Amino acid sequence: MSLSGDGVGSDARETDRGTWWLVAQRDFWYRLRDKGFVISSGITLAVLTGLILLRAYGGSGTPTFDLGLLGTGSTRLGPLVVQAGNGQGTDVRTRPVADRDAAEAALADGSVDAVLVDGKSLLAEREVPNELETAVQTAVVADGIRTTLEANDVPPDEISQILTPTPVPVETLEPQDPNRETNSTVAFIAVVILYGQLFGYGVWVATGVIEEKASRVVEILLATIRARQLLAGKILGIGTLGMLQLIVIAAYSIVLASLTGALDFPAHALGTAALAIGWFMLGFAFYASLFAVAGSLVSRMEELQNVIVPLNLVILVSFFLAIGATSDPNSTLSVIVSIVPFSSALAMPVRISLGAATSFEIVAALVVSIGSTALLIPLAGRIYSGAVLRTGARVKLRDAWRSASN
Amino acid sequence: MLELLDLSRRFGDIIALDGVTFSIPDGEIVGFVGPNGAGKTTTMRIALGVLEPDAGDVRWNGRPIDAEARRRFGYMPEERGLYPKMKVQEQLVYLARLHGLSRPDASRRAAETIEVLGVAERANDRVENLSLGNQQRVQLAAALVHRPDVLILDEPFSGLDPVGVDALTGVLRGEAGGRGVPVVFSSHQLELVERLCDRVVLIDHGRIIAAGTIEELRASREQRRLRVHVTGAPEDWYDAIPGVRLVEATSNDGLVLELADGVDEQRVLDLARGAGDVTHFSRERASLAELFREAVRT
Numbered sequence: 001m002s003l004s005g006d007g008v009g010s011d012a013r014e015t016d017r018g019t020w021w022l023v024a025q026r027d028f029w030y031r032l033r034d035k036g037f038v039i040s041s042g043i044t045l046a047v048l049t050g051l052i053l054l055r056a057y058g059g060s061g062t063p064t065f066d067l068g069l070l071g072t073g074s075t076r077l078g079p080l081v082v083q084a085g086n087g088q089g090t091d092v093r094t095r096p097v098a099d100r101d102a103a104e105a106a107l108a109d110g111s112v113d114a115v116l117v118d119g120k121s122l123l124a125e126r127e128v129p130n131e132l133e134t135a136v137q138t139a140v141v142a143d144g145i146r147t148t149l150e151a152n153d154v155p156p157d158e159i160s161q162i163l164t165p166t167p168v169p170v171e172t173l174e175p176q177d178p179n180r181e182t183n184s185t186v187a188f189i190a191v192v193i194l195y196g197q198l199f200g201y202g203v204w205v206a207t208g209v210i211e212e213k214a215s216r217v218v219e220i221l222l223a224t225i226r227a228r229q230l231l232a233g234k235i236l237g238i239g240t241l242g243m244l245q246l247i248v249i250a251a252y253s254i255v256l257a258s259l260t261g262a263l264d265f266p267a268h269a270l271g272t273a274a275l276a277i278g279w280f281m282l283g284f285a286f287y288a289s290l291f292a293v294a295g296s297l298v299s300r301m302e303e304l305q306n307v308i309v310p311l312n313l314v315i316l317v318s319f320f321l322a323i324g325a326t327s328d329p330n331s332t333l334s335v336i337v338s339i340v341p342f343s344s345a346l347a348m349p350v351r352i353s354l355g356a357a358t359s360f361e362i363v364a365a366l367v368v369s370i371g372s373t374a375l376l377i378p379l380a381g382r383i384y385s386g387a388v389l390r391t392g393a394r395v396k397l398r399d400a401w402r403s404a405s406n
Numbered sequence: 407m408l409e410l411l412d413l414s415r416r417f418g419d420i421i422a423l424d425g426v427t428f429s430i431p432d433g434e435i436v437g438f439v440g441p442n443g444a445g446k447t448t449t450m451r452i453a454l455g456v457l458e459p460d461a462g463d464v465r466w467n468g469r470p471i472d473a474e475a476r477r478r479f480g481y482m483p484e485e486r487g488l489y490p491k492m493k494v495q496e497q498l499v500y501l502a503r504l505h506g507l508s509r510p511d512a513s514r515r516a517a518e519t520i521e522v523l524g525v526a527e528r529a530n531d532r533v534e535n536l537s538l539g540n541q542q543r544v545q546l547a548a549a550l551v552h553r554p555d556v557l558i559l560d561e562p563f564s565g566l567d568p569v570g571v572d573a574l575t576g577v578l579r580g581e582a583g584g585r586g587v588p589v590v591f592s593s594h595q596l597e598l599v600e601r602l603c604d605r606v607v608l609i610d611h612g613r614i615i616a617a618g619t620i621e622e623l624r625a626s627r628e629q630r631r632l633r634v635h636v637t638g639a640p641e642d643w644y645d646a647i648p649g650v651r652l653v654e655a656t657s658n659d660g661l662v663l664e665l666a667d668g669v670d671e672q673r674v675l676d677l678a679r680g681a682g683d684v685t686h687f688s689r690e691r692a693s694l695a696e697l698f699r700e701a702v703r704t
Contacts, residue, residue: 019477019504022500022503022504023504026500030492211489212489215487215488215489215490216483216485216486216487217487217488217489218487219451219456219481219483219485219487220481220483220487220488220501220548221504222455222456223454223455223456223476223479223481223483224476224477224501224504224505224506225504226473389451389456389457391485402418403417
């Protein structure tokens with residue numbers, strides 16, 4: 001039994017530089033085809049679709065009410081109620097009702113929300129919606145004023161001028177962005193997704209490391225590639241997948257939100273998404289190194305939870321701090337958490353997106369983030385290479401550090 | 407030729423290797439034997455660059471090994487390991503590419519290798535779904551798929567049935583004899599090592615205690631042994647010559663005698679003939695197992 005090929009140089013060889021790239025490719029494709037990935041992506045998109053559709057079609061538009069008009073007094077008041085409703089941002093649609101029985105039937109089948117009886121009282125099935133009641137109230141008052149003014153011979157165009165409300169000009173000391181609420185919502189969603197990506201893909205790095213360690217395939221891999229190349233390839237492959245998923249999620253959400261009208265100002269959401277993607281790369285490089293170290297310390301998948309608890313906590317605390325920054329981006333706490341390495345990837349994009357971060361703070365956060373990652377990666381690489389061949393009991397950080405040969 | 411020169415390695419307070427030196431010439435199969443914990447796996451890991459030595463050198467064709475040369479080694483670790491969820495062919499292609507083959511070459515070699523090793527029909531099965539025997543074959547395929555320049559196998563025969571042993575023996579002979587690859591493997595199956603290997607290296611407590619061909623090892627024994635059958639002789643007939651010691655008395659009046667340095671075999675024969683009828687007189691060839699036990703004992 002023998003194999004063909006003389007081995008020595010008979011096959012085309014790839015260069016050494018390509019090995020970490022091969023690792024990255026394998027980790028990327030392997031996980032892209034993973035059932036878990038496909039399912040979780042589907043769930044994420046479904047949840048976002050639900051949120052966007054709810055915002056576009058669910059209740060957040062102008063409130064609309066149907067009012068039945070019973071009796072001549074009501075018919076005269078009808079246009080005044082509509083006008084009063086318009087003044088307060090409520091759509092009121094009126095229609096005549098023949099008698100008391102017809103009124104009760106219309107209330108019962110829900111075709112009207114309330115019935116105005118003889119211009120004097122309101123009839124409803126259980127209660128009258130507040131906005132509708134206010135509109136009717138205003139109309140009754142206006143009608144009273146008009147009757148009095150007419151009785152005192154005030155000219156009709158003067159009367160209608162008095163009764164037509166003109167908006168009072170508003171001046172603010174600190175002007176608010178009119179899209180502020182939408183922007184915070186977008187920032188909030190961005191933080192939630194960013195947290196999910198950082199944590200989810202970080203755990204994937206840890207499971208990938210444990211998988212190779214538990215199956216012992218790592219020893220074969222390390223005979224062809226240095227531990228740090230293996231680590232770099234894995235982080236790059238999984239991180240690229242996370243980034244692409246983030247881009248797909250962002251693009252899908254923004255397109256859907258624009259098409260359905262859930263977002264009035266998609267350009268801003270686009271900017272927030274770009275920020276989230278950029279900071280994902282920075283945050284992932286940092287956290288993935290830590291997750292890889294955590295994974296390399298244990299030999300069985302069952303032990304994963306134990307080693308990632310501290311990391312899990314750190315990300316969760318960062319997440320809540322960043323959520324806090326979506327509502328109060330200018331507080332001292334928000335400024336600090338947007339600069340320190342563990343939370344900056346989550347909090348800084350929020351503050352930039354809400355226009356709260358100064359250029360100095362942005363540069364500081366970038367320097368701290370890139371600098372701390374640059375310091376962390378060699379440390380993580382050393383611990384990883386010292387721990388990844390030691391199977392059995394959980395490896396202590398200090399032992400891993402010492403047994404690493406370089 | 408692969409040379410290991412004066413390798414030393416500690417793990418904390420434990421000295422795993424203490425000046426290990428030996429070489430594996432092209433086209434030879436070297437058996438690497440020693441008790442558990444003697445340092446075999448550590449030596450192999452250092453040869454592969456999986457571990458760094460504290461001191462010493464590994465040379466390939468007279469030069470220190472760089473990463474590029476190391477990628478052309480083939481390795482089968484004692485702790486078998488493959489990606490359980492990856493398909494056989496896909497996995498071998500990946501490993502071949504890590505070893506430096508281009509994608510088309512990797513595909514071709516992977517297909518050839520599983521064909522030769524008889525697992526071609528499982529090419530698209532996940533490794534975890536294969537029988538243990540077939541997993542072992544795929545593991546061997548992983549070591550061979552890139553047509554390595556050097557083969558380093560840690561306990562390759564453990565867990566193989568006799569058919570598997572024959573198949574692996576054939577592959578190793580093919581690699582060494584056919585392609586001229588230096589092959590080193592560790593094993594506790596000493597009869598197998600004796601049958602298959604051109605040379606044997608014996609390690610204990612991190613030191614090489616013997617190395618050479620089996621004949622050289624035998625020759626280096628301080629004592630020689632004789633197997634003598636004499637009928638009708640008194641039980642202690644050999645006592646007349648100083649330096650002769652009884653090792654073992656077998657049935658049919660057979661004895662195994664150990665001769666100290668300077669004792670002439672012919673004098674023992676003369677004495678035996680004087681004592682009774684000599685029906686058998688031969689040099690006792692020590693088995694590798696005996697050499698191993700003696701070497702480890704001292």
